[in-house]
Amino acid sequence: MSDQPHEGYGPYDPYHQQQQQPQQQEQQQWQAYDQYGQYGQQAGYDPQSTQQWQGQTWDTQTHAHTYPPAQPYEGQQQYQQPQPQHYQQQPAYSGPYAQPQPQPQPQPQPVPEPKAAPAPVPEPEAEAEGEPEYGPATLGGNARLTDAQRARLEGRSPVIEPGMQPALLTAVLGLLLAVTAPIASYALVVPLVVLQAVTAAGWFRLNGMWPARQGIALAFAGGLTADAAVLVAGRDNAPAAILGPLGVWVLLSLVLQLRSHASPDERMYGLMATVASASLTVLATGYLGADTHAVSVGAAAVAVAVLARALPLPTPVSVVVSLLAAAGAGIAVGGMTHFGTQGAALGAAAAACALIGHRVASYDYPSRFVHFTAGVALPLSAAAPVVWALGRALG
Numbered sequence: 001m002s003d004q005p006h007e008g009y010g011p012y013d014p015y016h017q018q019q020q021q022p023q024q025q026e027q028q029q030w031q032a033y034d035q036y037g038q039y040g041q042q043a044g045y046d047p048q049s050t051q052q053w054q055g056q057t058w059d060t061q062t063h064a065h066t067y068p069p070a071q072p073y074e075g076q077q078q079y080q081q082p083q084p085q086h087y088q089q090q091p092a093y094s095g096p097y098a099q100p101q102p103q104p105q106p107q108p109q110p111v112p113e114p115k116a117a118p119a120p121v122p123e124p125e126a127e128a129e130g131e132p133e134y135g136p137a138t139l140g141g142n143a144r145l146t147d148a149q150r151a152r153l154e155g156r157s158p159v160i161e162p163g164m165q166p167a168l169l170t171a172v173l174g175l176l177l178a179v180t181a182p183i184a185s186y187a188l189v190v191p192l193v194v195l196q197a198v199t200a201a202g203w204f205r206l207n208g209m210w211p212a213r214q215g216i217a218l219a220f221a222g223g224l225t226a227d228a229a230v231l232v233a234g235r236d237n238a239p240a241a242i243l244g245p246l247g248v249w250v251l252l253s254l255v256l257q258l259r260s261h262a263s264p265d266e267r268m269y270g271l272m273a274t275v276a277s278a279s280l281t282v283l284a285t286g287y288l289g290a291d292t293h294a295v296s297v298g299a300a301a302v303a304v305a306v307l308a309r310a311l312p313l314p315t316p317v318s319v320v321v322s323l324l325a326a327a328g329a330g331i332a333v334g335g336m337t338h339f340g341t342q343g344a345a346l347g348a349a350a351a352a353c354a355l356i357g358h359r360v361a362s363y364d365y366p367s368r369f370v371h372f373t374a375g376v377a378l379p380l381s382a383a384a385p386v387v388w389a390l391g392r393a394l395g
Contacts, residue, residue: 152365159362162375167310169376174303177287177380178333181295185235188288188295189227196223196281199381202373203277206366207269215274218256222249223281230288238289238388242282249278284381286388293337294346294391300333301326301347302354302383309358319355326351342394349390350383357382 151160176191200219204212222245229241253274257267287295305326309318327344334343357378361370 158364159359160366160371161310161362162358162366162371164310166371166375167306169372170306170379171303173376174299174306174380177299178296178303181287181292181299185231185288189231192227192284192287193224195377195380196220196227196284198373198377199223199284200277200281202361202370202375202377203280204273206361206364206370206374207273209270209273212270212273214256215253215270215277218249218252218274219277219281222246222278223284225249226282226285227288230285235289235291238286242285242289246279246282249282250275253278280378280381284384286384290384290388291391291395293334293339294387294395296337297330297333297339297343297346298350298383298387298391299380301329301343301350302379304329305351305354306358306379309355322355323348323351326354339394346387346390346394349386353383353386354379 151157173191173195177188177195180187180191197220200216200223203219204210204216209215225248226242226245229245230238233241253271256274257271260267260270262270287299290298305322308322308325311318311321313321327348330339330343330345330347330350331341332343334340334346337343339346357380358375360382361375361378366374
């Protein structure tokens with residue numbers, strides 16, 4: 001036996017193995033280099049510029065290889081530059097037949113395209129200060145503001161006078177009553193029915209209730225019933241023939257509103273409008289029950305008073321002028337009849353009631369439709385009870 005220790009039982013020395021087989025180790029290193037070069041090229045690395053091999057002085061147990069990032073290709077500008085990956089060499093068996101293990105390849109991450117910001121919505125142009133916002137007239141139903149709506153928006157007075165045109169219509173209707181009254185009762189009925197129809201429609205429109213077909217029909221039917229009752233009962237029984245239908249129509253108006261499914265406030269408002277319209281329509285029958293000469297004096301005085309009221313004068317002056325003109329018309333027409341100078345009192349009283357009706361038709365921003373209905377009829381309808389009462393008293 002030899003005193004030298006057996007070399008095959010000693011610890012494994014990779015450096016000693018490399019010294020014994022330099023050619024084999026060099027070939028394996030070049031093979032590993034080629035494989036790593038392929039992986040580097042697939043991942044976008046340049047092995048000649050990032051790794052150097054120094055033969056036997058390279059320590060596979062203690063040193064780690066770091067691959068710096070390579071320059072991206074020109075066709076891959078939309079992707080982010082991959083981060084450098086550190087590959088740690090595992091302390092595995094590095095014998096002559098050891099094969100290098102493939103390392104994971106970094107995958108390029110797509111960069112999300114930036115979303116286009118929504119276009120800013122242009123703000124509407126600010127309205128000029130001090131200018132009212134009136135909507136233009138269109139074919140789609142956006143009607144132009146009326147004079148009454150414009151006055152309401154501008155904060156002006158709620159009283160708008162009907163003007164000369166409604167006054168002319170009132171004068172024409174009054175003259176028809178004055179002319180037909182002495183002829184016959186049935187001749188007087190024709191302008192009277194027109195007056196009652198316009199009164200029923202005008203009052204509902206004045207109260208903002210339109211279309212109120214049921215209420216208008218009910219009030220107009222009350223006027224026709226009162227006319228028929230006076231014609232049947234005669235002028236001497238005119239008070240009973242007028243008050244009877246008036247009471248019945250008030251009761252019908254109450255029943256009609258009780259059957260309504262509207263709210264209590266709306267039913268009360270509708271009840272008041274229906275009762276008022278029916279009352280004015282029925283009371284207009286007073287022209288048919290009054291003395292014929294009184295009707296002529298009173299209707300003529302109302303016609304003159306309304307025309308004078310429509311003149312462009314201050315309100316106090318216009319009222320005084322209207323009353324004086326009505327008194328003069330009463331004297332003129334009364335001289336043609338047996339009233340004489342007493343026609344001045346009858347004309348002035350009828351004109352005062354007519355001016356009250358004219359004022360009511362001018363209140364609360366009335367529209368042109370109100371002016372041509374209530375503005376025409378209310379002066380004559382309001383004067384009917386006074387014509388009947390003073391005609392009986394003075395005749």
